[in-house]
Amino acid sequence: MKRSFLELLQSMGAVHRLCTIPILALALMAAIGAASAAKADETCMSPYMAKITGQEDFVYVWTLGVEGLGDASDKLVTVDVRPGSSTYGQVIDSVSVGGRHEAHHAGFTDDRRYLWATGLDTSKIFIFDVHSDPARPRLVMEIDDFVSKSGGVVGPHTSYAMPGRMIITGLSNDRDHSGRTALVEYSNSGTYIATHWMPTADQTRGTKIEGVADGYGYDLRVLPRKNVMLTSSFTGWSNYMMDFGQMLGDGEAMKRFGQTVTVWDMHARTPKKVLHVPGAPLELRFALGPNHNYAFTTTALTSKIWLIYEDDAGEWQAQAVADIGDASKVPLPVDISLSSDDKLLWVDTFMDGKARLFDVSDPFHPKQIYEKVISTQVNMVSQSWDGKRLYFTSSLLANWDKKGDDNNQYIKAYNWDGKELKEQFAIDFTKEKLGRPHIMRFGAYALYAAITTDTSTAMTE
Amino acid sequence: MIAGMNRYRICWLVALISLLSANLSPGQAAESPRSRDRAAMARIANPPLGLPAVPTPADNPPTAEKIRLGRKLFLDRRLSHNGTLSCAMCHVPEQGFAVNEMATAVGKEGKSLRRNSPTLLNVAYMRSIFHDGRETSIENQAIAPLIAADEMANPSIGYLVQKIKALRDYDGLFEQGFGRGPTMETVGMAIASYERTLLSANSAFDRWYFGKEPAALGADAIRGFELFTGKAGCAACHTIEGRFALFMDHQFHDTSVGWYRAMVRDDSEQSVRVRLAPGVFVDLDAAAVRSVGKPLPADLGRYEVTLDPADYWRYKTPSLRNVALTAPYMHDGSLRTLPEVVAFYDRGGHPHPGIDPRIRALHLSQIERDSLVAFLNSLTGDNAEELVRDARSEKIGNPQ
Numbered sequence: 001m002k003r004s005f006l007e008l009l010q011s012m013g014a015v016h017r018l019c020t021i022p023i024l025a026l027a028l029m030a031a032i033g034a035a036s037a038a039k040a041d042e043t044c045m046s047p048y049m050a051k052i053t054g055q056e057d058f059v060y061v062w063t064l065g066v067e068g069l070g071d072a073s074d075k076l077v078t079v080d081v082r083p084g085s086s087t088y089g090q091v092i093d094s095v096s097v098g099g100r101h102e103a104h105h106a107g108f109t110d111d112r113r114y115l116w117a118t119g120l121d122t123s124k125i126f127i128f129d130v131h132s133d134p135a136r137p138r139l140v141m142e143i144d145d146f147v148s149k150s151g152g153v154v155g156p157h158t159s160y161a162m163p164g165r166m167i168i169t170g171l172s173n174d175r176d177h178s179g180r181t182a183l184v185e186y187s188n189s190g191t192y193i194a195t196h197w198m199p200t201a202d203q204t205r206g207t208k209i210e211g212v213a214d215g216y217g218y219d220l221r222v223l224p225r226k227n228v229m230l231t232s233s234f235t236g237w238s239n240y241m242m243d244f245g246q247m248l249g250d251g252e253a254m255k256r257f258g259q260t261v262t263v264w265d266m267h268a269r270t271p272k273k274v275l276h277v278p279g280a281p282l283e284l285r286f287a288l289g290p291n292h293n294y295a296f297t298t299t300a301l302t303s304k305i306w307l308i309y310e311d312d313a314g315e316w317q318a319q320a321v322a323d324i325g326d327a328s329k330v331p332l333p334v335d336i337s338l339s340s341d342d343k344l345l346w347v348d349t350f351m352d353g354k355a356r357l358f359d360v361s362d363p364f365h366p367k368q369i370y371e372k373v374i375s376t377q378v379n380m381v382s383q384s385w386d387g388k389r390l391y392f393t394s395s396l397l398a399n400w401d402k403k404g405d406d407n408n409q410y411i412k413a414y415n416w417d418g419k420e421l422k423e424q425f426a427i428d429f430t431k432e433k434l435g436r437p438h439i440m441r442f443g444a445y446a447l448y449a450a451i452t453t454d455t456s457t458a459m460t461e
Numbered sequence: 462m463i464a465g466m467n468r469y470r471i472c473w474l475v476a477l478i479s480l481l482s483a484n485l486s487p488g489q490a491a492e493s494p495r496s497r498d499r500a501a502m503a504r505i506a507n508p509p510l511g512l513p514a515v516p517t518p519a520d521n522p523p524t525a526e527k528i529r530l531g532r533k534l535f536l537d538r539r540l541s542h543n544g545t546l547s548c549a550m551c552h553v554p555e556q557g558f559a560v561n562e563m564a565t566a567v568g569k570e571g572k573s574l575r576r577n578s579p580t581l582l583n584v585a586y587m588r589s590i591f592h593d594g595r596e597t598s599i600e601n602q603a604i605a606p607l608i609a610a611d612e613m614a615n616p617s618i619g620y621l622v623q624k625i626k627a628l629r630d631y632d633g634l635f636e637q638g639f640g641r642g643p644t645m646e647t648v649g650m651a652i653a654s655y656e657r658t659l660l661s662a663n664s665a666f667d668r669w670y671f672g673k674e675p676a677a678l679g680a681d682a683i684r685g686f687e688l689f690t691g692k693a694g695c696a697a698c699h700t701i702e703g704r705f706a707l708f709m710d711h712q713f714h715d716t717s718v719g720w721y722r723a724m725v726r727d728d729s730e731q732s733v734r735v736r737l738a739p740g741v742f743v744d745l746d747a748a749a750v751r752s753v754g755k756p757l758p759a760d761l762g763r764y765e766v767t768l769d770p771a772d773y774w775r776y777k778t779p780s781l782r783n784v785a786l787t788a789p790y791m792h793d794g795s796l797r798t799l800p801e802v803v804a805f806y807d808r809g810g811h812p813h814p815g816i817d818p819r820i821r822a823l824h825l826s827q828i829e830r831d832s833l834v835a836f837l838n839s840l841t842g843d844n845a846e847e848l849v850r851d852a853r854s855e856k857i858g859n860p861q
Contacts, residue, residue, distance in 0.1 A: 099543065100570060121570060122543050147538075148859040154545075174538060174857050176553045178562060237545075238562055241571030245754010246564075248745065251797055252789055253563045254736040278738035301737040328743045330735065351749065399571040402752050 042385050042442050043340045044285050046161035047224055048110040053385040056442035057082050058092075058134055061411055062106045062117045063435045064398050070433030071096050074103040076117060076128055076137055077434055078443075079411060079427065081389075089413065089425030091432060093136045097126050102241065102398060105439045107159035109166060109188045112447055114140070116159035116166055120240060120397075123147045123154050125168070127190060134443040141190050147174050149192040150184045154237055160220045164188055169217045172237040179216035179236035179256055183269070198231070198262060199271040207262075210318075211276030216258035221284040221295060222266050228316065229266035230308060232281040232297055233258020244400035257301060261308055263316045275318035277306050284308075285338040285345075287363070294363055296345060298336055303327040305347070307363050322366040324356065325349055334396060335380045339387045346381050350396050353378045355421065372421050376406040382440045383416075390414045390421065394429075395436030409436050497854055498525035500847075501658040505585075508660050509842060511667030511782075513705040515585050515657060521600060521650045523657060526638040530631075531655025532851075534648065537858030539628065540621065541569065541613035544860040548606065548652070551578045554852035557786030557845070558582050558659060564794030565757060572611035575757040577794035580787040582842070583780055585657040588711045592776050592792040595766045603652040604645055618645045630858075658851075661783055661842030669839075671704070678839055685836025688829055693806070695833075697819050698778045708781035708840070713763040714817045717810035718791045719774035723759060725811065760793070773815060785838045786845060799834045 042052055058078050065073040078093035101119025108115050113131035118124070125143035132138065146168075147154055155171030165188060170181035180200065185193040199207040200215035207213065216233035223229075234240065235257050239247055247253045259278040264271050279302030286295040294309035305322040324347055325331035331349035338345050343361045348354070355378060357370040380393045392412045395401050401409075409429040414421040429437050505515050505523050517523055534540060538547045551566050552558045558581040560566065566574040576592055590596035596605065606612040607621055615621040625631055625643045639647045666686070669678035678686070690696045699708040732744040763772035776792045790796040796805055807830060809822035825833070 101543075102570070121545055123545075144860050148861060152857065152859075174550075174859060176555060176562075177550055236562075238560075238567055242563065242567045243571065243573045243754050245750045245752075246573050246757070248735050248750050248754070249733045250564045250794075251734075251736060252561065252794075256562055257738070259738065279741070299738075302741060327737075329749070330737070330743060330745055351753075400753060403755060404752075406752055 043288065043338055043383060043387075044221075044283075045108070046110060047222065048163050049108060049161050050112050050447055051385060052442050052444045052447065054444075054446065055083070056384060056389075056444050057446075058443035059382070059391055059411065060106070060115060060128075060130065060137060060441045060443055061393060061437045062103045062439050062441075063094075063429065063437045064103045064395060065096070065100045066398075066430075066435045067100070069430065069435060072100065073098050073435075074101050074119065075434065076106075076115070076126075076139075077429075077437065078135065078137060080135075081391075081413065089427070091427060091434070094434065095128070095137060095139055097124075097139060097142070100398070103438055104397070105157055105159065106441055107166070108161060108441065110161040110163055111188070114188070115441060116168075118156035118159060118168065120155045120157065120171060121237070123156055125156055125159070130443055131448050134445055134448070137443075143186075143190055146184070150182065150195045153182045153184050153195060155181070155240070156184070157218060157234075158220050160222070162222070165193065167220060169220045169231060171217055171234055171240065177237035179214060179234065179239075179258060181215065181217040181236075183217065183220065183231065185269075194269075196269050198233075199274060205271055207271040208273040210274055211278075212259055213274045214258055214260050216260065218258065218282055219284045219297075221286050223286050223293070223295070224266065225290075226293060226310065227266045228310075229264035229269075230284050230286075230295055231262045231264065232277075232284050233260045233262075234280055234282060234300075240397055241399060244397075245403075261297060261306075261318055263308075273316060275308065275316065277308075277318050278302065279304065281306060282334065283336050285336055287338065287342045288340055289342050292342055292363075296336060296338060296360065296363070298324060298333040298347060300332055300334060301330065303331050303333055303349075305333075305345070305358065305360075305366050309363070319364070321364055322358065322368075324368075325352065325354075334378075337381045337383045337390075339383065340385050341387075344387065346383065346390065348374075348378045348381045348392065350377055350379055350400075355381060355390075355392065370419075374412060375408045375410060377402045377408065380439055382442070384442075388416055389424075390416055391440050393437040393440060395438050398436060401436060409434075411437050411440070494529070494854065497851055498529055501525070501528050501655075501851065504658055504660045509662040509667070509844065511662035511664065511671050511706055512583065512660060513586070513702075513707070515660065517657065518598065518600065521653065523654050524638065526634075527651050527654035528658055529855075530634045530638050531651040531653065532855045533631075533634070533858070534652050535655055536852065536855050539624070539858045539860055540607060540615075542615050543569065545569070546613050547858065548603075549852065549857075551606075551612075552581045554849045557783055558848075559787040561786075561788055564789050564797075568609070568611040569614040573755065573757055574611060575760050576792050577789065579779065580783060581656055582659050582661045582783045582786075582845075582848070583707070584659065586707055586780070589777060593763050593766050594713060594777050599653040599656050600646075600649040603649040603656075607648075622648070628858075659848055661844055661848060663843045664782070664841050665839040666836070667706075670701075670706075679835065681832045681835040682839040683836075684829070685832035685834070685839075688825070688833055689836055693823055693825065693829075693833060694819050695806070698817075699781050706782075709778040711778070713772065713775035713777055714820075715762075715773070715775045715815045716791075716820050717774075717813060717816045718793065718795060718805075719760060719762045719776060720813050720815060721811040722793060722795065723761070723774065724813070757793075762792070781837060782840050783842055783845065785841050799837050800830065803830045803833045803837075 061077040073096040075096040080087040080092045102121035106117035115128045117126045123146045127141040128137040129140045130137045152174040153170035156168045158169045168184045182197040198215040218232040218234035257280040261275045261277045263273040279299030281297040303324045304320045307321045324333045332351045334350045335348045345358045345360045347356045358366040360366045379396045412426040413424040535548045560578045566578045590602045596602045668674045733750045763775040810820045
């Protein structure tokens with residue numbers, strides 16, 4: 001049975017708004033400081049990117065290979081999440097890249113046609129075509145010379161879409177594998193453009209420094225209408241590759257965690273201010289509301305929600321606004337996801353395997369309103385634009401995951417009805433001989449609608 | 462205008478030429494590759510004050526070409542199977558050619574090694590290599606990490622040699638140094654030639670003791686020296702000779718560090734003190750730490766080499782030169798600072814039947830402990846920065 005693609009979408013109550021605004025217009029709006037209606041994702045994508053505001057069709061899972069399991073290689077795994085599909089909740093595709101690279105994060109280019117997936121260990125970048133056939137991503141390019149091109153940056157982490165470009169945050173460097181690192185810019189076609197080193201005490205580059213300037217990196221997000229870019233700070237290769245238990249007991253290693261969020265001039269790519277945020281601030285999420293000039297981050301080690309906000313004087317500040325669980329037990333908040341109305345913040349705590357929901361409608365006073373144990377360990381969380389569907393994966397880092405029986409490796413899908421998380425499906429990544437699932441990114445035919453009418457018929461089954 | 466510019470250029474040229482032709486003493490900055498290699502050769506020929514003559518193997522005499530090649534290999538991350546680890550990532554020039562940032566080393570894909578990365582400063586004088594002394598020359602040693610599955614992890618020696626042959630930036634370099642191409646032997650010889658140049662002494666202590674400069678050493682360090690060679694008994698193992706001092710006896714001893722780790726420490730801990738941020742600590746339940754950690758493999762020390770029960774938990778006496786630069790300490794990095802090391806000896810270590818009888822409670826006063834620390838801090842060579850600059854004059858090899 002064939003139906004028109006639009007009919008199909010309507011029948012699924014799916015796409016409210018296909019983001020067709022040309023990138024240039026968006027960039028222009030940002031540049032002139034207009035109150036842009038740019039939407040972050042499902043809900044954390046670059047504002048320069050088309051969003052899936054309806055039903056996602058696929059979840060791409062960047063997965064770490066495990067020695068002795070299946071082909072032992074890192075791979076991009078595609079999970080079918082189309083309601084009613086005969087393969088709903090199943091792995092429908094898997095592309096191995098050969099070797100283990102400490103697969104971690106991945107991000108789309110601004111046109112959402114390519115997914116850049118990086119390896120924190122070998123510093124390789126794997127670029128997948130996700131638009132030709134969203135059900136079957138293809139590896140089309142591999143960047144092997146990231147370290148030499150960038151002038152010594154190791155551990156590419158966040159791949160963040162800017163107009164026509166990708167900014168990649170590093171975590172380390174090739175001199176000592178410490179956390180001193182930089183941002184690296186590439187063109188969408190994979191050509192190296194520039195390296196911007198994080199400011200440090202001896203190389204402040206004119207930056208205002210609130211406490212320390214460790215020079216560390218991790219995540220990156222932008223707020224174009226304020227010309228602001230934020231970066232957070234984790235730790236270097238030595239620590240993120242180290243056995244987690246060894247590290248916790250190693251007083252020297254534990255000294256080397258990020259304590260900073262850096263505020264940048266987004267267009268000039270110059271650092272303006274280094275905020276003091278001790279305890280390893282990881283994921284950054286800007287609020288989406290047109291007048292919400294703030295972002296959230298959580299500190300992994302000290303278990304706090306931090307608000308990064310613009311004060312009345314127009315100055316960016318950092319403030320710890322809530323505790324996450326019992327900090328003395330080191331619950332380890334790892335990933336966060338902000339609802340598209342800026343009211344709810346999901347926080348995953350790795351050690352106790354919990355998803356916790358905070359009411360952040362007053363961003364200065366978040367309150368935990370719900371929690372659920374997802375498994376023995378939990379790492380990433382991604383939600384749909386409407387907040388009704390949430391996906392969780394298990395793996396933090398190859399050598400930080402739980403050992404023995406607690407090492408459950410999965411993706412789990414839930415529905416959120418405003419009161420409770422209800423499990424929809426779960427895939428055991430060990431049983432499937434895939435590996436350790438890490439970041440999730442959504443795919444949808446709707447993004448490339450005009451050319452995919454045929455393939456979309458599969459969705460009705 | 463133009464004439465003025467020319468005059469400037471000539472001035473620069475003259476300055477440059479005079480700089481290059483100046484007779485660089487080993488202590489001076491050696492910025493150009495030629496003068497850098499000459500300074501390295503000069504260090505071997507004339508070691509800094511306080512060091513004996515450098516033993517060099519008859520079949521591998523040092524040359525500038527070998528040293529240059531060895532330095533390049535030492536810094537080349539492509540020499541590991543997945544392009545992430547060079548020798549210098551675990552023997553970091555800025556960190557005393559050791560690693561200050563962790564207790565035990567981290568290898569391929571984050572594999573936990575059970576021992577601390579030792580400094581390579583003055584490694585030229587080591588008669589036995591590694592904490593357990595299992596290797597006999599630094600030429601042989603260099604091959605071990607290259608093919609160890611948990612370190613640089615090359616599948617085989619032949620594979621690595623082929624890989625180096627295929628790297629165009631090595632074209633001709635082995636031939637210049639050895640008259641033949643890369644082989645297991647020439648790779649080891651080149652790296653060892655570079656390591657032999659990592660000589661560091663002429664410390665405050667050396668200038669005072671061997672150089673007879675009374676003002677070179679402070680009163681507290683002098684008191685520390687007297688304890689070190691007297692009441693505290695340190696020099697029994699960390700020896701000082703008449704004309705030089707290596708602060709090691711080339712022997713293996715049970716100081717109780719290894720015994721304690723194996724027989725007591727790991728099961729007795731209820732909680733682990735974890736630093737979350739500057740000034741923020743928690744005592745985390747040991748079970749929580751174990752849930753995310755694998756214990757280090759057992760370590761029996763010298764016994765693993767000799768299989769003689771008398772050698773259980775004996776480790777090589779390290780040199781104490783440059784010890785201020787090479788924290789953390791002991792074969793497992795379990796002592797983080799020099800005051801902690803001195804407190805350990807003062808307590809008499811962890812008494813048990815096999816402990817060396819010279820490790821015994823010393824009953825030192827706080828002032829005496831501080832003096833010993835001051836003495837240990839006076840053993841830092843005066844050219845540590847020059848050796849860093851020398852290392853960093855070479856480009857780090859990365860996958861292209």
